[in-house]
Amino acid sequence: MKPVVILGIFVADLAFRTPRMPVMGETVIGPLFKLGPGGKGSNQAVAAKRAGAEVSFIAMLGEDAFAKIALDLYSTEGVNTEFVFRTKEQDTGAADIIIDDVTGSNAIIVVIGAAGLLGPEHVEQATSRIAEASVFMTNFEVSSPAVNRGLEIAKAHVVPTILNPAPATEVPLEIFALADYATPNETEASSFTGIQVNDANDARKAALKLREMGVGTALITLGEKGCYVLNDELDEHIPAFDMTGKVVETTGAGDAFNGGFANALASGKSLRDAILFGSATAALSVTKTGTAPAMPTNTEIQSLLN
DSSP: OOOEEEEOOOEEEEEEEESSOOOTTOOOOOSEEEEEEEOHHHHHHHHHHHHTOOEEEEEEEOSSHHHHHHHHHHHHHTOEEEEEEEOSSSOEEEEEEEEETTTOOEEEEEEEEGGGGOOHHHHHHTHHHHHTOSEEEEETTSOHHHHHHHHHHHHHTTOOEEEEOOSOOOOOGGGGGGOSEEOOBHHHHHHHHSOOOSSHHHHHHHHHHHHHTTOSEEEEEOGGGOEEEESSSOEEEEOOOOOTTTOSOOTTHHHHHHHHHHHHHHTTOOHHHHHHHHHHHHHHHTTSSSSGGGOOOHHHHHHHHO
């Protein structure tokens, strides 16, 4: 199978669990702290690899202890790092994740550090790898010039492109026209389309707007409410898997969906089956703690699907 190529960032996740979310100026004693691997692209790379894909990752790390966490992870998981660049100019980035121990909901601050130096010139060095990919995927934690160049290279070589427009940030909206698939969540869809997304009906309206912006297939994820998909063939709300009583932590669920979805497309599944595969990947990821460590295996995903 041709590789899934992912352009993204790595940051070290510093996760703090709390009995309730603190208000500004308040100190709360939490029950648990964990240091582990994170960053949307990195999480997606691990998710896609565990789901069954061959994965190449394009990223930028510093020369520090956090970078070693990343490289150890990719070595263990079998993610190709030929185009994981290094710099001494900045430290590897980090994310502060505060997780409500009761609900599993979270709030996150990301400082991308060295990843901010990843530019279009680095992406161009990976042209040959992108050209041979089954799917190319990226997100907005990477600078928009780098994202734009990656999508352009993929399109030039007729490689299907997935744009996970997260986080919702200021980018040239022309980038969306390079996306064969766009996979925002409710917040991101609301931000980029100007349509407040609260339910499936709203999601359809936002999906129509994304299509007007040039997106081939608009796929809006709605958490436990499933997702809405809209293109020339599909126009429907697809429910999520019911994980009531099993949710431990929702951090990384979107990355799990995207990694699973990319793997499923790469393996030749139909769009609807690929969405179900991505949904199953996300559903299983919320039953464990952490981001990359919580990504399920292909066997676990197939078991839930069956």
